[in-house]
Amino acid sequence: MEPMPKRVDHRERRTLIADALMRVAGEHGLEAVSLRHVAAEAGVSAGMVQHYFRTKDEMMAFALSVVREHNEARVTAAVTALGVTPAPRALLRTMLGELLPLDAPRRADGRVGLAFLAYTAVRPAVAAALHQDTAGLLAFIAGQVRAAQAAGAARHDVDPDRAAVGLLALMEGLGVYLLGGHFPPETALAALDAQLDLIFGPDGPVG
Amino acid sequence: MEPMPKRVDHRERRTLIADALMRVAGEHGLEAVSLRHVAAEAGVSAGMVQHYFRTKDEMMAFALSVVREHNEARVTAAVTALGVTPAPRALLRTMLGELLPLDAPRRADGRVGLAFLAYTAVRPAVAAALHQDTAGLLAFIAGQVRAAQAAGAARHDVDPDRAAVGLLALMEGLGVYLLGGHFPPETALAALDAQLDLIFGPDGPVG
DNA sequence: GTTTTAGCAATGCAGTTGCACTGTAAGCGG
DNA sequence: CCGCTTACAGTGCAACTGCATTGCTAAAAC
Numbered sequence: 001m002e003p004m005p006k007r008v009d010h011r012e013r014r015t016l017i018a019d020a021l022m023r024v025a026g027e028h029g030l031e032a033v034s035l036r037h038v039a040a041e042a043g044v045s046a047g048m049v050q051h052y053f054r055t056k057d058e059m060m061a062f063a064l065s066v067v068r069e070h071n072e073a074r075v076t077a078a079v080t081a082l083g084v085t086p087a088p089r090a091l092l093r094t095m096l097g098e099l100l101p102l103d104a105p106r107r108a109d110g111r112v113g114l115a116f117l118a119y120t121a122v123r124p125a126v127a128a129a130l131h132q133d134t135a136g137l138l139a140f141i142a143g144q145v146r147a148a149q150a151a152g153a154a155r156h157d158v159d160p161d162r163a164a165v166g167l168l169a170l171m172e173g174l175g176v177y178l179l180g181g182h183f184p185p186e187t188a189l190a191a192l193d194a195q196l197d198l199i200f201g202p203d204g205p206v207g
Numbered sequence: 208m209e210p211m212p213k214r215v216d217h218r219e220r221r222t223l224i225a226d227a228l229m230r231v232a233g234e235h236g237l238e239a240v241s242l243r244h245v246a247a248e249a250g251v252s253a254g255m256v257q258h259y260f261r262t263k264d265e266m267m268a269f270a271l272s273v274v275r276e277h278n279e280a281r282v283t284a285a286v287t288a289l290g291v292t293p294a295p296r297a298l299l300r301t302m303l304g305e306l307l308p309l310d311a312p313r314r315a316d317g318r319v320g321l322a323f324l325a326y327t328a329v330r331p332a333v334a335a336a337l338h339q340d341t342a343g344l345l346a347f348i349a350g351q352v353r354a355a356q357a358a359g360a361a362r363h364d365v366d367p368d369r370a371a372v373g374l375l376a377l378m379e380g381l382g383v384y385l386l387g388g389h390f391p392p393e394t395a396l397a398a399l400d401a402q403l404d405l406i407f408g409p410d411g412p413v414g
Numbered sequence: 415g416t417t418t419t420a421g422c423a424a425t426g427c428a429g430t431t432g433c434a435c436t437g438t439a440a441g442c443g444g
Numbered sequence: 445c446c447g448c449t450t451a452c453a454g455t456g457c458a459a460c461t462g463c464a465t466t467g468c469t470a471a472a473a474c
C-alpha cells in the first residue's frame with residue numbers, strides 16, 4: 001500500500017541529476033546552474049528535471065545533501081580503515097586530511113561546497129544542516145583531543161574545545177586556499193601536520 | 208596633457224557603483240548582481256553603469272579590487288595604531304583579528320570576498336591578485352614568527368612557514384564559519400588566541 | 415478492460431539577463 | 445561657431461531564466 005514508485009528508483013534519478021548539477025557547478029560555478037543546463041549535462045530533458053524537483057531550490061538543497069553525504073562517507077570509510085580504537089592524533093589526521101580537496105573528486109565536491117557556503121550565507125534557512133555538521137565535527141574533535149590528553153598523548157595546556165575549533169577552521173581555510181590554487185596540496189598537508197604537532201606534541205609515535 | 212576626464216572623477220563614479228554592487232552582493236548574494244540591480248541600488252541609470260564598466264566582468268574585477276583595498280587599509284590602519292616595532296604576537300593578533308568578519312562592515316566585505324572566492328575558483332584568470340595577497344601575507348606572517356623566535360618569544364620547534372600557513376588558513380576558516388553563522392565571534396577570537404598561544408607559548412606578555 | 419497514475423517530453427510565458435546601439439546634452443580645443 | 449569627445453539615458457534584442465501547463469505513453473490498480 002505504499003505510494004509505490006512505478007518503475008524507476010526516485011532516489012537514483014535524483015542523484016543522477018544532482019551529479020550533473022555538481023559537474024556543472026564544479027566547472028562553471030553555481031551561478032551557471034540552471035534547469036536546462038543541468039538537464040543537458042545529465043543527458044535528460046528539462047521536463048524530467050522538473051519532474052523530480054518541483055523547484056530549483058529543492059534541487060539545490062538535495063545537491064547540498066549529496067555533498068554532505070559524500071563527505072560523511074569519505075570520513076567514515078577512511079576512519080574505519082584505521083581499525084578499532086586508533087590513536088586520536090592519527091584519527092584526526094586521517095579525518096581532516098580526507099576532508100581536504102586534494103584530488104579531483106574532492107576538489108569538485110569542495111567547489112560545490114564552497115559555492116553553497118556563499119549560497120547559504122544569504123539563505124540562512126538552508127544552513128541548518130551545515131550547522132549540525134559543524135557542531136558534530138567540533139564535538140567529535142574535542143572528544144578526541146580530550147581522550148589524548150587523558151592518555152598523556154597531548155599537551156595538557158590546550159583547551160580541547162578551542163583546539164577543535166582551531167583544527168576545523170584550519171581545515172576549512174586550507175580547503176579554501178587549495179580550491180583557490182593559492183598553494184599546493186603538500187603545503188596544506190604540512191600545515192595540518194604542523195598543527196597536530198602543536199596540539200599533540202612533536203610528532204613521535206603518540207600511541 | 209592627460210586624456211582629461213572631462214568633468215567627473217572616473218574613479219569616484221566607479222567606486223560609487225562598486226559600493227552598490229557590494230551592498231547587493233552582501234544582501235542577496237553575488238548571483239543577484241546584475242547591471243540593472245546594481246544601477247538601481249546605486250541610484251543611477253543602467254546606462255551609466257555600462258558607461259563606466261564596459262562589461263560585467265570588468266565591474267566584478269573592480270569590485271574585488273575594492274574589497275582587497277578595504278582589507279589592506281584596515282590592516283595597515285590597525286597595525287600602525289600599534290606604534291613602532293610592536294611585538295610580533297600582538298601584531299599578528301591585531302592583523303588577523305582585523306581580517307575576521309566580526310562586525311557589520313567586515314561581514315559585508317567578507318560576504319563579498321567569500322562569494323568572489325567561489326567566483327574566482329571557476330575563473331582562474333581573476334585570481335592572480337588574490338594569490339599575490341596571500342603570498343604577501345604569508346611571507347609577512349612567517350617573518351614575524353621568525354623574528355619572535357630570534358627574540359626568544361616563540362617556540363623554537365615550530366617551522367615559521369608552516370605556522371604562517373596555519374595561521375592564515377585558520378583565519379580564513381574562522382571567517383568562513385563566522386559568515387555562515389556556525390559559531391559566535393568570541394569563539395573565533397578564542398580560537399585565534401589559542402592558536403597564538405600554541406605558537407608563541409602560553410600567553411604571558413611576550414615582548 | 416478500464417481507469418488511474420507515474421514518467422517524461424515539449425511548449426509557452428512572463429520576467430530578467432548582458433550588451434549593443436542610438437540619442438542627447440554638455441564641456442572643450444580649434 | 446564648430447567639430448569632437450565625454451557623460452549620460454533610453455531602447456531594443458536575442459538569449460536565457462524558473463516554472464506552469466499540456467500531451468502522450470505505458471505501467472499499475474481495480
